[in-house]
Amino acid sequence: xxxxxxxxxxxxxxxxxxxxxxxxxxxxxxxxxxxxxxxxxxxxxxxxxxxxxxxxxxxxxxxxxxxxxxxxxxxxxxxxxxxxxxxxxxxxxxxxxxxxxxxxxxxxxxxxxxxxxxxxxxxxxxxxxxxxxxxxxxxxxxxxxxxxxxxxxxxxxxxxxxxx
Amino acid sequence: xxxxxxxxxxxxxxxxxxxxxxxxxxxxxxxxxxxxxxxxxxxxxxxxxxxxxxxxxxxxxxxxxxxxxxxxxxxxxxxxxxxxxxxxxxxxxxxxxxxxxxxxxxxxxxxxxxxxxxxxxxxxxxxxxxxxxxxxxxxxxxxxxxxxxxxxxxxxxxxxxxxx
Numbered sequence: 001x002x003x004x005x006x007x008x009x010x011x012x013x014x015x016x017x018x019x020x021x022x023x024x025x026x027x028x029x030x031x032x033x034x035x036x037x038x039x040x041x042x043x044x045x046x047x048x049x050x051x052x053x054x055x056x057x058x059x060x061x062x063x064x065x066x067x068x069x070x071x072x073x074x075x076x077x078x079x080x081x082x083x084x085x086x087x088x089x090x091x092x093x094x095x096x097x098x099x100x101x102x103x104x105x106x107x108x109x110x111x112x113x114x115x116x117x118x119x120x121x122x123x124x125x126x127x128x129x130x131x132x133x134x135x136x137x138x139x140x141x142x143x144x145x146x147x148x149x150x151x152x153x154x155x156x157x158x159x160x161x162x163x164x
Numbered sequence: 165x166x167x168x169x170x171x172x173x174x175x176x177x178x179x180x181x182x183x184x185x186x187x188x189x190x191x192x193x194x195x196x197x198x199x200x201x202x203x204x205x206x207x208x209x210x211x212x213x214x215x216x217x218x219x220x221x222x223x224x225x226x227x228x229x230x231x232x233x234x235x236x237x238x239x240x241x242x243x244x245x246x247x248x249x250x251x252x253x254x255x256x257x258x259x260x261x262x263x264x265x266x267x268x269x270x271x272x273x274x275x276x277x278x279x280x281x282x283x284x285x286x287x288x289x290x291x292x293x294x295x296x297x298x299x300x301x302x303x304x305x306x307x308x309x310x311x312x313x314x315x316x317x318x319x320x321x322x323x324x325x326x327x328x
Contacts, residue, residue: 009281009284009285009287009288010284010287010288010292013297013300013304014288014292014297014300016304017292017295017303017304018287018291018292020303020304020307020308020311021304021307023307023311024306024307024310024311025189026235027235027310027311027314030235031314071190071191117173120173120174121173123173123174123182124173124174124178125313125317126310126314126317127182127310128174128178128181128182130306130309130310131181131306133178135302135306136178136181137181138302139181139184139303140177140180140181140184140185141184142188142294142295142299142303143181143184143185143187143188144184144188145294146188146191146192146290146291146294147184147187147188147191149289149290150192150195150290153289153290
């Protein structure tokens, strides 16, 4: 119907690049997620929690720290951690403060150790190597600039939004 | 615990750029989605369906065409369309073939016409203008290359995966 695209907002080149980016983002996410699921029975959400825990000093983090690291909503995080605990990948541990700690289990550590190198090899093949070092460096820089720009905007204009 | 990062897979610069990209992607998605929701009561899934329908010739598409355009799983698409129909944004219409057509309603068209320029202005402010024309052009090119690379890989190695 064409009406939505008659605004003056994005010109053809900008629109094309933005849509190429959106398609790439979706295609890559879907591809990585399907392989994680098929080969290791892990969702990308499981993977993200396990990576964070396995990289922490002691293999354990407070729930609010995981929330900050993943930027998930509190209820999504809570539900997901409950499901991961039932599957034996993490354990909620009482600690002195009123916030429980989330610890990776031996099974969780085995799972992430098995899948992380395979996942990283896919990230290399389908992302890092296609970019090449120079273009990848530029992407990293612009990405940091975008996160800063949104962060500064949110300091003044969207107080309800968590800082990136 | 450090163990996950001892592999030889991504060097420090690659890892840094990949993580910057992941954080940017998440931060931008969250920011755009929250504003769509807060200002227009639309999720980014609603927005995606409405954009596709409003840009089609007649404001209507077959469900399988929407599935191809969005790359959503069939069940996710089906559930989402049912919810959107209940909210009066789209309508499922019987047609000659056994596949129903999905049509945007007058309310759906009003919703997308109201929110699309505001959304596009945000995409400009937080993505297009931060990249600038040159870096944005490069991103578009690399994005297309990545989609092609995954597509070629899937022709031979993952027959179950829909083509990007």
